[in-house]
Amino acid sequence: MEENGKNNHVHIAGGGLVGPLAAIFLARRGIKVTVFERRADLRKGGVPAGRSINLALTARGLQALERAGLKDKVMEITLPMKGRMVHDTDGKTQLQPYGQKDTEVIYAASRGLLNAMLLDAAEAEENITLLFDQRCTGCDLQDGTLYFTDENSGAQSTVSADAVLAADGAWSAVRRTMLESVPNFNYAQNFQDYGYKELEIPAGPNGTFLLEQNALHIWPRKSYMLIALPNTDGSFTCTLFYPYKGENSFESLTTPEDVTAFFRRDFPDAADLMPDLTEEFFDNPTGALVTVKCSPWHHGKTCLIGDAAHAIVPFFAQGMNSGFEDCLILDDLLAARGTAPDWPTLFAEFKTRRKPNTDAIADMAVENFIEMRDLVTDPHFLLKKEIGFALEKRWPDRFVPRYTMVIFRPDIPYDEARRRSIAQDGVLEELCRGIKSADDIDWEKADALLRDLDTG
Amino acid sequence: MEENGKNNHVHIAGGGLVGPLAAIFLARRGIKVTVFERRADLRKGGVPAGRSINLALTARGLQALERAGLKDKVMEITLPMKGRMVHDTDGKTQLQPYGQKDTEVIYAASRGLLNAMLLDAAEAEENITLLFDQRCTGCDLQDGTLYFTDENSGAQSTVSADAVLAADGAWSAVRRTMLESVPNFNYAQNFQDYGYKELEIPAGPNGTFLLEQNALHIWPRKSYMLIALPNTDGSFTCTLFYPYKGENSFESLTTPEDVTAFFRRDFPDAADLMPDLTEEFFDNPTGALVTVKCSPWHHGKTCLIGDAAHAIVPFFAQGMNSGFEDCLILDDLLAARGTAPDWPTLFAEFKTRRKPNTDAIADMAVENFIEMRDLVTDPHFLLKKEIGFALEKRWPDRFVPRYTMVIFRPDIPYDEARRRSIAQDGVLEELCRGIKSADDIDWEKADALLRDLDTG
Numbered sequence: 001m002e003e004n005g006k007n008n009h010v011h012i013a014g015g016g017l018v019g020p021l022a023a024i025f026l027a028r029r030g031i032k033v034t035v036f037e038r039r040a041d042l043r044k045g046g047v048p049a050g051r052s053i054n055l056a057l058t059a060r061g062l063q064a065l066e067r068a069g070l071k072d073k074v075m076e077i078t079l080p081m082k083g084r085m086v087h088d089t090d091g092k093t094q095l096q097p098y099g100q101k102d103t104e105v106i107y108a109a110s111r112g113l114l115n116a117m118l119l120d121a122a123e124a125e126e127n128i129t130l131l132f133d134q135r136c137t138g139c140d141l142q143d144g145t146l147y148f149t150d151e152n153s154g155a156q157s158t159v160s161a162d163a164v165l166a167a168d169g170a171w172s173a174v175r176r177t178m179l180e181s182v183p184n185f186n187y188a189q190n191f192q193d194y195g196y197k198e199l200e201i202p203a204g205p206n207g208t209f210l211l212e213q214n215a216l217h218i219w220p221r222k223s224y225m226l227i228a229l230p231n232t233d234g235s236f237t238c239t240l241f242y243p244y245k246g247e248n249s250f251e252s253l254t255t256p257e258d259v260t261a262f263f264r265r266d267f268p269d270a271a272d273l274m275p276d277l278t279e280e281f282f283d284n285p286t287g288a289l290v291t292v293k294c295s296p297w298h299h300g301k302t303c304l305i306g307d308a309a310h311a312i313v314p315f316f317a318q319g320m321n322s323g324f325e326d327c328l329i330l331d332d333l334l335a336a337r338g339t340a341p342d343w344p345t346l347f348a349e350f351k352t353r354r355k356p357n358t359d360a361i362a363d364m365a366v367e368n369f370i371e372m373r374d375l376v377t378d379p380h381f382l383l384k385k386e387i388g389f390a391l392e393k394r395w396p397d398r399f400v401p402r403y404t405m406v407i408f409r410p411d412i413p414y415d416e417a418r419r420r421s422i423a424q425d426g427v428l429e430e431l432c433r434g435i436k437s438a439d440d441i442d443w444e445k446a447d448a449l450l451r452d453l454d455t456g
Numbered sequence: 457m458e459e460n461g462k463n464n465h466v467h468i469a470g471g472g473l474v475g476p477l478a479a480i481f482l483a484r485r486g487i488k489v490t491v492f493e494r495r496a497d498l499r500k501g502g503v504p505a506g507r508s509i510n511l512a513l514t515a516r517g518l519q520a521l522e523r524a525g526l527k528d529k530v531m532e533i534t535l536p537m538k539g540r541m542v543h544d545t546d547g548k549t550q551l552q553p554y555g556q557k558d559t560e561v562i563y564a565a566s567r568g569l570l571n572a573m574l575l576d577a578a579e580a581e582e583n584i585t586l587l588f589d590q591r592c593t594g595c596d597l598q599d600g601t602l603y604f605t606d607e608n609s610g611a612q613s614t615v616s617a618d619a620v621l622a623a624d625g626a627w628s629a630v631r632r633t634m635l636e637s638v639p640n641f642n643y644a645q646n647f648q649d650y651g652y653k654e655l656e657i658p659a660g661p662n663g664t665f666l667l668e669q670n671a672l673h674i675w676p677r678k679s680y681m682l683i684a685l686p687n688t689d690g691s692f693t694c695t696l697f698y699p700y701k702g703e704n705s706f707e708s709l710t711t712p713e714d715v716t717a718f719f720r721r722d723f724p725d726a727a728d729l730m731p732d733l734t735e736e737f738f739d740n741p742t743g744a745l746v747t748v749k750c751s752p753w754h755h756g757k758t759c760l761i762g763d764a765a766h767a768i769v770p771f772f773a774q775g776m777n778s779g780f781e782d783c784l785i786l787d788d789l790l791a792a793r794g795t796a797p798d799w800p801t802l803f804a805e806f807k808t809r810r811k812p813n814t815d816a817i818a819d820m821a822v823e824n825f826i827e828m829r830d831l832v833t834d835p836h837f838l839l840k841k842e843i844g845f846a847l848e849k850r851w852p853d854r855f856v857p858r859y860t861m862v863i864f865r866p867d868i869p870y871d872e873a874r875r876r877s878i879a880q881d882g883v884l885e886e887l888c889r890g891i892k893s894a895d896d897i898d899w900e901k902a903d904a905l906l907r908d909l910d911t912g
Binding site: 183184185186187188189190191244288290 | 639640641642643644645646647700744746
């Protein structure tokens with residue numbers, strides 16, 4: 001721990017998942033941190049319904065939590081999922097494992113419980129102050145000033161620090177200021193033609209799970225899908241990803257009868273377990289799915305982090321995980337640069353190092369929607385998956401399936417994962433030609449292709 | 457002329473190049489139009505220096521002006537350019553013709569003169585009112601309301617119409633309201649790492665041209681370039697496109713001596729003709745080069761048009777031309793739908809029909825920068841160009857060079873031009889292999905390739 005860090009004070013806008021974790025890393029290096037959150041302290045209230053999208057914690061996020069000493073705590077509030085449980089329209093199911101090793105599982109997590117755990121951990125740090133009900137109304141990016149209005153008292157405050165991290169989410173107020181005031185700010189927000197709706201499968205008697213608890217359930221229906229993730233209380237949080245417009249769309253479901261008929265036709269086994277389906281369907285908001293890319297992430301003493309810098313769609317479960325990985329990279333830079341760094345320089349390094357990776361996961365997340373809603377029932381896709389696992393077994397250093405790289409191999413950066421998996425896909429297409437099973441792989445050809453494969 | 461159009465009143469935000477032309481088309485169909493412009497009437501003042509980027513009028517823009525009955529007028533204030541005059545560092549020049557036919561020329565135009573001519577023509581229409589000094593401070597997209605502040609008196613006004621066209625340019629205030637308030641609004645602004653600087657080559661004695669007057673002059677230097685377009689008064693407007701940062705960049709030119717040395721090294725023949733080089737270099741602003749894409753273009757009674765809907769970089773000279781083509785398409789729709797249409801429906805049709813094309817020209821404009829600054833001196837590129845002309849001569853219906861399609865063939869939409877030219881490029885690469893001149897084309901192979909070429 002370097003003493004000079006004590007002189008540094010960093011303000012963090014946003015007390016969601018990324019803000020508190022970033023605060024912990026900074027505080028551990030002796031930096032004084034204040035976290036400003038717009039909402040009330042959720043540990044005293046609760047999480048509004050229908051707005052979470054199920055979270056899945058994977059190796060990148062876990063690696064960051066582990067460095068923060070929070071891995072054991074988080075394990076207590078999560079449930080392992082070994083694979084995708086694919087449900088057909090007759091209610092028949094089939095488990096598609098995520099990986100080949102026992103350790104290759106992902107963890108279902110409640111956003112509320114996770115957020116509360118992170119706030120507790122941040123509050124336990126001597127150097128961290130948490131302030132709630134603080135709405136950011138503007139900022140001066142250059143000199144690290146934030147303007148807040150207290151949501152309860154209406155009192156206004158102006159606070160300055162040595163540096164500001166904006167962890168204020170996909171609709172970041174700080175990023176809006178960048179868009180309005182930073183010259184030549186590159187910005188893109190791109191919505192899917194799909195919305196999402198959260199629904200619940202309640203726990204059975206005595207908190208029993210009414211579906212397999214150690215799986216992520218998918219009802220893939222080509223142009224749309226329903227998914228379900230287990231909660232520790234025995235319930236499942238379900239999310240319908242569905243087009244806004246068209247024949248099968250939110251627009252076409254206007255009455256409770258429409259909704260019931262749609263679910264009975266497409267997801268009969270799930271519908272059986274949803275007593276409040278129609279009420280929830282019309283009460284819960286329809287969420288939007290957006291990808292936000294921007295550049296630079298920083299201006300003067302202010303830097304975006306997490307969703308504020310790179311909001312992505314949830315189909316690779318990497319929104320939170322990439323945000324936690326941001327914190328890890330930031331901590332690496334502080335380790336290298338000292339804890340009273342020249343912040344603008346450090347922020348520029350952070351963005352340079354991180355952006356190719358967050359761009360790559362943004363694109364892979366969009367691509368994975370097609371995999372989840374359609375390809376998981378496609379024989380050609382399943383054959384490629386099978387061949388991929390066989391290649392990985394034989395050449396573990398040269399061939400790692402895309403899903404495995406993204407989810408289980410934090411040592412492989414996202415952009416490398418994307419490049420390698422595109423190259424690998426050519427090999428898979430080549431090898432699956434004319435065969436029906438991984439048993440029939442032409443290994444002579446496979447070995448030759450693998451030897452030539454670019455693994456950089 | 458349909459009488460019911462008389463009951464319709466359309467407000468146009470923006471009295472630049474697109475606003476007045478759109479107003480003329482609407483007025484000719486009996487629609488009452490008011491045009492609101494933020495700036496003072498430029499016919500009474502002048503155009504600020506250093507902010508024009510040279511304009512080149514090409515067939516798409518001319519076609520629209522012709523339908524508006526303005527072609528003869530515009531011809532009086534433009535100069536034909538037959539090709540690119542490429543200048544090397546020794547001052548040697550070579551003309552690269554734009555096309556193979558005498559009619560395949562483009563026209564240099566002064567933004568100020570053109571704008572004044574369009575304002576005059578609009579003012580001459582009985583149905584059009586022009587209001588200047590009106591700053592748009594907001595709008596209600598749904599019901600077609602605009603809020604203005606008079607720049608002189610400070611008076612505020614609120615005006616409503618049956619429909620609003622926002623022709624308020626690349627930094628459209630109306631589009632900003634869409635970004636802030638339209639759900640799921642897709643938006644991207646993307647800056648080049650290059651800025652531009654306008655400079656002048658004054659006329660010689662008695663208004664003589666000191667460079668060839670019927671050409672667009674280029675000093676291509678791989679990663680940057682200088683261009684010059686003739687003005688009717690004998691002067692040339694020059695534009696330096698140059699990186700913001702790096703070894704050769706705006707950042708590296710900090711003193712008059714730096715600028716002089718750079719121009720003497722890279723553009724000696726141009727520098728000889730620029731008596732006010734260093735003053736202009738430091739007095740004129742450094743402009744930014746941005747591409748803006750968004751979707752939808754419309755909400756309720758309000759629709760974007762021209763740069764407001766699709767700002768593009770200037771390297772294919774299609775900013776104004778695509779905006780004028782927008783006006784033509786809008787007029788086609790009014791012809792088909794009647795002059796008191798359901799405006800939201802008409803705007804949706806306009807966007808659906810137009811957006812694939814404006815996306816395509818946006819991308820081609822970026823691609824053309826590389827061609828202009830680098831490839832025009834590349835032997836491989838020049839060979840392909842030569843072969844392209846030869847193919848066009850033999851198969852005029854099947855092969856049309858990209859530049860020709862974009863510039864001289866308004867019957868080929870931009871997106872078709874892009875698709876066809878990508879397919880054509882494969883043919884060119886195939887045919888130029890192993891030969892040094894278009895005289896050596898393997899015509900048997902060429903004919904076979906051309907017969908298979910997708911021209912849809």
